Structures are given as C-alpha cells and as structure tokens.
Amino acid sequence: MIKVSHLKKSHGALGVLRDVSVEIDRGDVAAIIGPSGCGKSTFLRCLNGLESFDSGSVCVGNVTLSRDLPPDVQRERLAAMRRQMGMVFQQFHLFPHLTVLGNVMEAPLRVLGANAKATLEKAEQLLDRVGVLAKAHEKPARLSGGEQQRVAIARALAMDPEVMLFDEPTSALDPSLMQEVLQVLQSLARTGQTMVIVTHDMAFARRIATTVHVFGEGTVQRSGPPETIFCDAEPEVMLAPVRGNRGAVRAAMRHRVRRYKH
Ligand SMILES: Nc1ncnc2c1ncn2[C@@H]1O[C@H](COP(=O)(O)OP(=O)(O)OP(=O)(O)O)[C@@H](O)[C@H]1O
Ligand SMILES: [Mg+2]
Structure with a gap:
C-alpha cells in the first residue's frame, strides 16, 4: 500500500x-x-x-x-x-467560521462536487461514529479539544481516504x-x-x-x-x-x- x-x-x-x-x-x-x-x-x-x-x-x-x-x-x-490521504494534526485545524457539520461537508461538496443530501447524511453518520453528532450545529470554538479532534477525524474520513x-x-x-x-x-x-x-x-x-x-x-x-x-x-x-x-x-x-x- x-x-x-x-x-x-x-x-x-x-x-x-x-x-x-x-x-x-x-x-x-x-x-x-x-x-x-x-x-x-x-x-x-x-x-x-x-x-x-x-x-x-x-x-x-x-x-x-x-x-x-x-x-x-x-x-x-x-x-x-x-x-x-486524510490527515489529522495535533492542533485540529478546523475551519472556525463553519459549524461542525459544515467542516465535515466542506471538502466532499467543494472538492468532489458531491450530492448535498448524500453528503449531509454521510457527515451525520461520521459525526455519530466519532460521538459528536449532538454538536453538529455548533462552531468549533464551543467544543472541547477532544471533541474538536474527533470532528477533525470525521472531516478527514469524509473523503474516504485510503490512508x-x-x-x-x-x-x-x-x-x-x-x-x-x-x-x-x-x-x-x-x-x-x-x-x-x-x-x-x-x-x-x-x-x-x-x-x-x-x-x-x-x-x-x-x-x-x-x-x-x-x-x-x-x-x-x-x-x-x-x-x-x-x-x-x-x-x-x-x-x-x-x-x-x-
Ligand atoms: N521548515 C523548516 N525549516 C527549517 N527547519 C525545519 C523546518 N521544519 C522542520 N525543521 C527541522 O527539522 C527537524 C525535524 O522536524 P520535525 O518537525 O519533522 O520533527 P519531529 O520528529 O516531528 O519532532 P516532534 O516530536 O517535536 O514533533 C527539526 O530539527 C526541525 O527544527
Ligand atoms: Mg512532529
């Protein structure tokens, strides 16, 4: 690989x-x-x-x-x-102006031009998987560090990376x-x-x-x-x-x- x-x-x-x-x-x-x-x-x-x-x-x-x-x-x-590749950094690097959901949907929508409804469903599934779905409509600044890092992981996974x-x-x-x-x-x-x-x-x-x-x-x-x-x-x-x-x-x-x- x-x-x-x-x-x-x-x-x-x-x-x-x-x-x-x-x-x-x-x-x-x-x-x-x-x-x-x-x-x-x-x-x-x-x-x-x-x-x-x-x-x-x-x-x-x-x-x-x-x-x-x-x-x-x-x-x-x-x-x-x-x-x-999906990359997750020490310092999360979330987009501060977007909600949690916006952070996860951004790349599939903009880079892949993916379908909005399917992207939303997938983003919600990923946030659920990492345990932060309840924060979907919050901005990153209102989340704990652990929650922000889990959003960063969901955001990277949203692009279906091989690695x-x-x-x-x-x-x-x-x-x-x-x-x-x-x-x-x-x-x-x-x-x-x-x-x-x-x-x-x-x-x-x-x-x-x-x-x-x-x-x-x-x-x-x-x-x-x-x-x-x-x-x-x-x-x-x-x-x-x-x-x-x-x-x-x-x-x-x-x-x-x-x-x-x-
Ligand atoms: N852009 C840069 N310009 C000059 N030197 C750099 C640059 N980036 C990294 N270095 C130097 O390269 C070396 C390796 O850096 P790197 O960040 O890869 O180490 P690391 O193993 O990740 O360290 P740490 O465990 O502290 O994160 C260090 O001496 C660092 O100062
Ligand atoms: Mg390092």
Whole structure:
C-alpha cells in the first residue's frame, strides 16, 4: 500500500531525513515513534505531498512521487496523492467560521462536487461514529479539544481516504480528553483502515500498532511488531535495544514512558 524508498530531505544544512525506507501494508496501523526533532512530522508531510523531498520516492497505491518528474506530471500526482490521504494534526485545524457539520461537508461538496443530501447524511453518520453528532450545529470554538479532534477525524474520513495520517493526535489534549480520541482511533483500526500514527504515547502505540517504526538520526532505526520493539523485561524503558543510538532514543522517551507506568 505504501512504499517509501531512500527518502532524503534537508532543511538547509540540516539533514532531517537521511535515508528513510518504510513499507506499510493495506490495513496496517503503523506507529512512528522517535525523539523530538528526528523528522517524524517531516516524514508525514513528505508522505502526503505537503512537503517536497530531495531524493528517493514515495509510492502510495498506484501513485508514485519522485524528484525527477516533469512539473505537470508531478502536480497531477500530488493531487492524486493528497486525494488518497486524510490527515489529522495535533492542533485540529478546523475551519472556525463553519459549524461542525459544515467542516465535515466542506471538502466532499467543494472538492468532489458531491450530492448535498448524500453528503449531509454521510457527515451525520461520521459525526455519530466519532460521538459528536449532538454538536453538529455548533462552531468549533464551543467544543472541547477532544471533541474538536474527533470532528477533525470525521472531516478527514469524509473523503474516504485510503490512508489516514495522524501527527500526535492527542498531545494537545488533557489526559481526560485523550481517551475519547484514542478510542475513536482504536475503533477505526478495527475497521481495517490503513493508518500511520506519529505518537509519543508508548502505551497507545503498543496497544494499537501492527508495526512500530522507530525513527532516529534521520533513518528508521528499527521496525517490527510492538512486542518485539517494546520490551516487557524493562518496564521502566519499554524499548528494546535500538541499533545505533539506543542511548539517545531511550533517554528521549524515558520520561514519557514513565507516565504510563501504574
Ligand atoms: N521548515 C523548516 N525549516 C527549517 N527547519 C525545519 C523546518 N521544519 C522542520 N525543521 C527541522 O527539522 C527537524 C525535524 O522536524 P520535525 O518537525 O519533522 O520533527 P519531529 O520528529 O516531528 O519532532 P516532534 O516530536 O517535536 O514533533 C527539526 O530539527 C526541525 O527544527
Ligand atoms: Mg512532529
């Protein structure tokens, strides 16, 4: 479903992604973890064409992006790539002037030119699915953070994306509001939705992911099922040894992991 090969991306002299290769199958829930600043958000943005890259390729479904394409072909492919992806950000990014329902209906109506009645019905179903149908006619500012994030998820789902990308979807939320969003993500995973989730929440990554990819030093340091990445024998760290910079990755994560120890 997704194949990223030898992706490289720099910001000036800073090599953010030095050589990233990742494969994600249809129906997989891929959790991306790694220290702050290691390029996780940059990777997601390269994946959905929000950011250009220096070399390598990104293939999603039957659309491939690479640097050496003529500009008009690249533009077409970027549009096709974005069409396949739904993205949910840390800071919700809802349209403040539209109601909750308006937010969910906006893209299907404007981008796809979908039928108004069918779009309304679908939007109501999606809001019901994420548990915020009662707020359909409110503006986002009147909703809690957890409710806003669930609207953002419904809005992304309204375009029937092949892949849902999440960039730290709960890190702007109080712990009490995180749970309701995490539950929505878990129910989405159970439907077989292909998902890529950047998270610092180790306990959640362990629970939801089919594969965990540990980023560090501009590369993927380790990939595997949660039980091989997180080590039961070391509950205070949970991370199994990471090749290369195990000390750095462990140190950056230790304080976050501790929050989930009971
Ligand atoms: N537009 C930009 N211009 C210059 N440097 C940038 C830009 N965007 C990101 N960077 C740098 O690239 C590096 C990777 O950033 P990125 O946001 O991808 O990290 P991250 O792994 O998502 O971190 P976090 O866990 O804190 O969200 C950082 O050092 C960041 O400062
Ligand atoms: Mg980030």
